[in-house]
Structure formats: C-alpha cells, structure tokens
Amino acid sequence: MITIDALTKRYGGYTAVDDISFTARPGRVTGFLGPNGAGKSTTMRIVVGLTPPTAGRATIAGRRFADLPNPGLQVGVLLDASAQHAGRTGREILTIAQRTMGLPAGRVRDMLELVSLTVAEADRRVGNYSLGMRQRLGIAVALIGDPEVLVLDEPANGLDPAGIRWMRDLLRGYADRGGTVLLSSHLLHEIEVIADDIVVIGNGRIVSQGTKTELLQAAGTVVRAADLDGLARALGGSGWTVSRSPDGALRTDADPVLIGELALRAGIALTELRAADGAGLEEMFLQLTAETQREGAAA
Amino acid sequence: MTAVQTELAVVQPRTERRAAASPVPLTRVVQVELRKMFDTRSGFWLMASIGIAALLATTAVILFAPDSELTYDNFGAAIGAPMAVILPMVAILSVTSEWSQRSGLTTFTLVPHRGRVIGAKAIASVLVAVVSMLFAFGIGAVGNVVGTAITGTPVVWNVSFAQALCIVLGNVLGLLTGFMLGVLIRNSAGAIVGYFVYSLVLPPLFAVLAASQQWFDDLRPWVDVSYAQGFLFTGSPTGEQWTQIGVTGLCWLIIPLVVGLRLVMRSEVK
Numbered sequence: 001m002i003t004i005d006a007l008t009k010r011y012g013g014y015t016a017v018d019d020i021s022f023t024a025r026p027g028r029v030t031g032f033l034g035p036n037g038a039g040k041s042t043t044m045r046i047v048v049g050l051t052p053p054t055a056g057r058a059t060i061a062g063r064r065f066a067d068l069p070n071p072g073l074q075v076g077v078l079l080d081a082s083a084q085h086a087g088r089t090g091r092e093i094l095t096i097a098q099r100t101m102g103l104p105a106g107r108v109r110d111m112l113e114l115v116s117l118t119v120a121e122a123d124r125r126v127g128n129y130s131l132g133m134r135q136r137l138g139i140a141v142a143l144i145g146d147p148e149v150l151v152l153d154e155p156a157n158g159l160d161p162a163g164i165r166w167m168r169d170l171l172r173g174y175a176d177r178g179g180t181v182l183l184s185s186h187l188l189h190e191i192e193v194i195a196d197d198i199v200v201i202g203n204g205r206i207v208s209q210g211t212k213t214e215l216l217q218a219a220g221t222v223v224r225a226a227d228l229d230g231l232a233r234a235l236g237g238s239g240w241t242v243s244r245s246p247d248g249a250l251r252t253d254a255d256p257v258l259i260g261e262l263a264l265r266a267g268i269a270l271t272e273l274r275a276a277d278g279a280g281l282e283e284m285f286l287q288l289t290a291e292t293q294r295e296g297a298a299a
Numbered sequence: 300m301t302a303v304q305t306e307l308a309v310v311q312p313r314t315e316r317r318a319a320a321s322p323v324p325l326t327r328v329v330q331v332e333l334r335k336m337f338d339t340r341s342g343f344w345l346m347a348s349i350g351i352a353a354l355l356a357t358t359a360v361i362l363f364a365p366d367s368e369l370t371y372d373n374f375g376a377a378i379g380a381p382m383a384v385i386l387p388m389v390a391i392l393s394v395t396s397e398w399s400q401r402s403g404l405t406t407f408t409l410v411p412h413r414g415r416v417i418g419a420k421a422i423a424s425v426l427v428a429v430v431s432m433l434f435a436f437g438i439g440a441v442g443n444v445v446g447t448a449i450t451g452t453p454v455v456w457n458v459s460f461a462q463a464l465c466i467v468l469g470n471v472l473g474l475l476t477g478f479m480l481g482v483l484i485r486n487s488a489g490a491i492v493g494y495f496v497y498s499l500v501l502p503p504l505f506a507v508l509a510a511s512q513q514w515f516d517d518l519r520p521w522v523d524v525s526y527a528q529g530f531l532f533t534g535s536p537t538g539e540q541w542t543q544i545g546v547t548g549l550c551w552l553i554i555p556l557v558v559g560l561r562l563v564m565r566s567e568v569k
Contacts, residue, residue, distance in 0.1 A: 049411045050404065050568040066411040069322040077408045083401035087339030093405075096338075099331050100323060100409045125340070141405060 001026055002047060002149060002182055007056035009042050009204075016042045018204035019056070024182040024197070026148070029175045031195030031212075032184040033285065039204040040184040041079065044153050047182070048077050060149055072101040076142030076150045081134035081158070086127030090117060090137045093126065094144060101145045111140035116166075131158030139167070150174065152183040156190050168194045188285050200285065216275050221256050224249045224272040225263065234266040235259070251276060323410055328419035329426075336393055336423060345389055349431050352381035357442035361449065369446045370455040374439035379466060379532070382435055386470055387477025387498075390424040391490045394481030399488075403568045413563055421478060428474045432467045461535055469531035472548065473498075476524075479552055483559035485566075497551075498525060524551040 002024040009017040017039040024030035032040050045051040047058045049065035060068065060075055068074050084093055094108045112122050115136040126134065135158050142150060150171070156164050171194060175181050185191050191198060192212070199209040208215065222245075225231045232250055235242045240254045249272070252259070256273050263270050336342050356377040364373060394417070397403035410416050447454045458466075477494050484490040505523040509516040520527050520540070524547040530536040536544065 045567070045569075048408045050407060052565065052567070065408075068320075068411070070320045071411055072409045073320050075408075077405075079404050079408075080401070083404040085335075085339055085396060085400040085402045087341055087400075088402075092338050096331055096335060097405065097409060099334070100327065102323070102327060 001062075001180055002030075002058070002060055002151070003062075004043065004047070004058045005056055007043065007046060007058055008054045009039075009046060009051065010054045015204050017046070017053075020201065020204070020206045021056075022199045022206065022209055024149075024180050026180045027175055027178050028196040029171055029181040029183065029194050030197045030199065031191035032182060032199050032201065033188065033191045033195075034184075034186065034201035036186055038186075038201045040186075040201060041153055043201075044079060044151055044182070044184060047151055048075065048079070050079075070101060070145075072097060072145035072147070074145075074147050074149060076145065076147040076152075078135075078138040078142045078151070078155055079153045081131065081138035084126045084134070084137070087125055089123050089125055090129065090133075091122040093137065094122075094140055097141050097144050103144065107144050111144045114143065115140045132160060132163055135159055135167075136163070139170070148178070149180045150182065152181070154185055155183055156185065156187070164190070220251050220253050220276045221259060222249050222251055222272065222274055222276045223256075223259050223263075223270060225268050225270045227268045230266060231263060231268050231270075234262050234268065238262060323415075325415060325419060328410055328415055329422050332393065332416070332419045332423040333426065336389060336427065342392070345385065345392070346427075349382060349385050350434065352385065353378045353435050353438045356381060357438050357446075361442060361446040366450045366452045369443065369450060369452055371439060371443045371458045374442045374446075375436065375458055375463075375466065376532075378435040378439050379470065382431060383470060383473050386428050386431060386474040387480075387494050388491065389427055390420075390474045390478035391481040391494060392487060393420045393424055394478060395485055395487040395490050398485040398568075401569070407568050414560070417482060417560065417563060421475075424474055424478055425471055428471050429467060432470055436463060459535075465531040465535060469528055472528055472531070472544075472552070475556075476552055479556040479559060482563055483555050485563070502526065521546055524548065 004023070005021050007017055007020050008015070020039075020043065022030075032043070034040050042051060043058075046053045047060070047065065048071075057064065065071060065075065088096075091108060091112070094111055095105075098105065098108050112119075117133065117136055117140070121129075121133060126137065129137065135155060139152075139155065142152065152171075156167055159167060171181050171183070175196070183191075183194075195212055197209070197211050198215050200207050200215075223231065228244075228248070228250060232242050232244070235250070235252055235254060238254075238258075240252050243251045245251055254262075256275065259273060260270065337346055357374060360369070360374055360377045397406055397416075406416055407413055443454060443456070476497060477490070480490045480493040480497065484493055502523065502525040505515075505519060505526065509519045509523075515522075520543040527540070527543040527547040530540040530544060
C-alpha cells in the first residue's frame, strides 16, 4: 500500500506538487493521470525517496522508503527506462539489481524470459536498445525482487500495441494476486483500460479521484427514448440538468436507475440507457484539466 | 502470449513477508560498485589501461633509459606517472556516471541511503588503487630484473618499504581528489576538467607566484596541495612535511568532500 499524505514540493516560487493526498491499495491498479508537467513524476520520485518533499509524507506499507531495509524486495520502481548506463548490457543491469538485493542468479534468466527479451538482446548494450526494449528491461528490473508494490512512470511509452496489451495483462495479473500498482500516464485511454482507481492531477493539485466506476458515473448517463422531449421534460421537472447531444441522445447527471423509474412513471419507452463511459471520461479529463492544461484556452 | 503464462509462476506478490527483510550489507554494496567499475566498455578499458600503461612504461625504461638508471625507483616513477592520471578517472567516473548516465535512479532506489552508496564507491576506488599499485610495483620489479639482466648491470632495489607505502598513499590521495571532485561536481566532463585544473593548472600558477613573491615561497607547502603531496613521492617526508600534507589535504580534499557529500544527500536524483 502506498499512502501519500498532504505532499507538497516547491522549487523556489514554483509549486510542482500542491498538497496532494491519496492511497494506492493492494489488489488494485491505481492510475495517476494528468497532462504533461502536472506533477506526476515529481510525486513518484518523492515516493521512492529520490526527491525530498517540502512538506507532507509518502509511505509504503507505513514506512518511509528510506526506512525499508532492502527496498528492491518491497517496491519495484521504473521511473525512466532510459536512465541506465548506455554501456551496460541488459543482462548486466539485471545482474546488478539481483546482486544488490541478494537474490539467486537464476532470477536474471527468469526475468528476461518474463519480459520476452531474447538471449541475444540481453547481451546487447542498452545504448542500442529501442525504447520498447528499455521499457521491458525496466519492468524486469522492477519485478526481479518479487516486490509487493510497483511504482511505474509511463510504463507503456514506446511499447507497440502488442506490448501494451502484454503490459496490461501483466499488471492486471499482478494486482489480482494482491500487489499494489501505481502507474502514471498522460494517456487517458491507457489508464481507463487498466486502472481500478484513478487519481487525476493537474498543475500539482488533485482535481478528481475515485474508483473508475465512480468517475465514469460522474461523467453522466446517456439516454435515448422514442419521446425525447417528454423525457427531457420529466428529467427537468425533477431538477436534473439535461443536455441534448448532436446525435439525438440526452445527457444528464442523473443515475440510470433513477432515469428508468422516471421514464416508467412518465410512460416513456427508453431505447438506450447507459453510463457515459469512454468518451465521457475523456470529456471529464479535458474539463478537469482545462484550466491547468497548456492548451487550456482552447478547451 | 507465452510470457503471460510464465509470469504467473515468477511474479507472486505477497504482503507481510518483506517486513523482516535484512538490510543490504555494505560488503554487498561494495562488491556491486566494484563490478560496476568494470562492466561497461569504457570502464573495462580504463582498468585495462592501467595494466597496459604499466607494461609500456616498463618497456620504455628498459629500451630508452641509460644503463645506470635501470633502478627500481626509476621503474616505479615511470609506472606511477600514467597511473596518477588514470586512477582519479576511475574514481571520478564511478561517482559521476550515476548522474551523467542517470543510472542513479536505479542505484539510489535499490539503496536509498546515499551515504552507503558513496561510501561503498570510496572503498571500491581505494581497493582498486591499492591493487593497481601492488600490480605496478610487481611489474616494476619484473622490469628491474629483466632490464638489468639484459644490460648486465647490477640490480638496484632502492625503494624502501616505507617509501613504497608513501607512494601508495600519494596515489590514493590523488584518487580521492578525483573522487571528491566527482562527488562535488556530479558530472563526468566537469569533474575531469576539474581534476586537470587541480593537478595541471594550479601547480604552475603556484610555482610562478612562489618564484616572484618570497612570502609565498615560504607559504607554498602549506597552500599548494600538489606540492605538499609531492613529498610523498620523493623519499620519506619530515614531520613538518607530514603536517603540510595534512593541512593541504584538509583544505583541498576533506572540506570540499564534506560539502559535496552534503549536496549529494540533499539533492534530487533525476
């Protein structure tokens, strides 16, 4: 479990992370979502003790990262896949991690297999790796200590579609067996397909957090009916704001159950009733980060 | 994908189990840091160049030195010169590559107590220096025996054990100067330039000043660190010279090292 409590990081007058608190729980994938420069990486660096916070604290299973006796066995970290000595081979980088943690030598081979790096690739120097290969190596380094917590900054960067699918299955399986995963992304779709809990950050502040289901519901409900005007009146009469989308559906914040009951009482047959997921979350993301985004004026 | 199936067996996150994990012992960190000095192409050749330079220097003395100068101290001096340049580079790169190559992101998350990592690097560097010096003395001895055998001149062993220790100490101090600059500057190019300023630019400036100003000439052994450490290479230093080595070492090595260490502890690793 990762607990972040009132964390703040200032650089001179600039506040990179502004009083954020959230928890990444075991058995769940927590997606850390935000536009570039929102403070995701700074937060993750503070979690693993590479950056000292200005105020607040981050703990892993109740302890500060620096107080973990052999941190590699508890927390797998991948912050930047390119941050490796370009002159070392992939196998050597894994061996250094294996030696530092005091693991059996066989773990290196297991990990290479796990991330599908071939023997020939493992013996090449990392300077010659593609970004996708570096990400796979980074995942291998993070997992070699068999940790219970994973902290991954943009792990899907540079992976091809099959690689992204592989990563998603790996992390899903890992969380299902009780692991805690905190991963960041600026790509909404990536987070949406893998995360159970979502924390949205913009300009160093948390703008929204909750389970994916909650956030999807917050994005509203889409409803269609034969008598669209009647339904709009019925919803408006109950105090709900209703907007009409160009493709002939109604969008409202009301819960699907409630809409169903209203429609039944009004005697209106519904043709479609669902949470406004997918596009809905994207709209929410753009809205939430509108004033904090670089392209803010346009949104 | 097959990878997904193997993963089930290999990755089994469990809780609680890790709370009692024993801390990473310093000996293991030292071993890893030693390994990291050799495991890149540049690191390997840097280490290999110590041996190659020692062999070349010995051969050069046998070929070009007059017969009367085929003495152990001359072999030692010839081998020591390239080593005095290479050893500090080994120490510098050991520290600065964590920042310049950004491998520190992994190093300092596996061992979050940066003091332990830096300390392990210092121990590993000194070990490399001592072993290299023993190697140099060995090559020099072989050169001395072979050289005099070729020329038919008597073998001269004119380096005492105390002198040999002073030479080792002198080289270790040189290496630690590089180490200090690595910790202080944390950038490979910057620290190497810094080292050459330290060892090649400052001494002539001090020499010029000493030649023109009598008061500085008297003061020089207390100020000029290279000059003071030079006593270690020319016979056994006197008591006063030892004090001068200590004073210059404190000002030019220990104090900047402490400043550098404080910066490393507080800085962000990016």
